[in-house]
Amino acid sequence: MPLLQFDTTLDLSADEKRAFTDAVTEFYTDEMATTAGHVACVVREHEASNLALGRAVDGPLLFLNADVREGRPFERKRAFALATMDYAHAEFGVPEPNLKVVFSEHEGQDMMGVDRVGGDWAAAE
Template sequence: MPLLQFDTTLTLPDDEKRQFTDAVTDLYAEEMATTTGHVAVVVREHESSNLSLGRAVDGPLLFLNADVREGRSFERKRAFALAAMELAHERFGVPEANLKVVFSEHAGEEMMGVDRVGGDWSRVEE
């Protein structure tokens, strides 16, 4: 039950946000070997003065805080991070220096919806 939270200085039309969240959901499912039904994605737009990154160059900023269930390999997390950053770079022109991803891992039982509580992650057929 991941929660993928994007904070950005971009200003995007609703249809572009929806296309982006749909694409991120699909990338997450592909790279993290899961289904899409439980993936939550948030896009928060900020004034440029509200976000900062020491190495940033001119252009928009985009940060991803990915709250995920513990158990996935570094390689899976890195593959998803790179795919998400590439998507933002290609789709919106965010300079690579202005992209950042941070993962926070949680026990499955710490991730819940009204209808379910997450369990431990286990590898599916790859």
């Protein structure tokens, strides 16, 4: 039941946002070995003065805070992060130094919807 929250200085159209969240959801399901039905994405756009990154170069910024269930190996998280950053770089021209991903891990029971409460992650999921 991940919550993938993007903060960016990009100015995206509704179609670009939908294509982005669809792509990110696909990356998540592929790399994190899960299904798409519970992947939640948020895209928040900001004025350039609202975001900063010490290593940034000229160009838009894009940060991902990925709240995920604990238990996945580093390699899965890294593959997802790289796929997401590669997409933002290729599709929107976000310079690589201006991309950042932070994972926050939560116990399965801390992630819930109306119809379910998450459990522990296992490789078969």
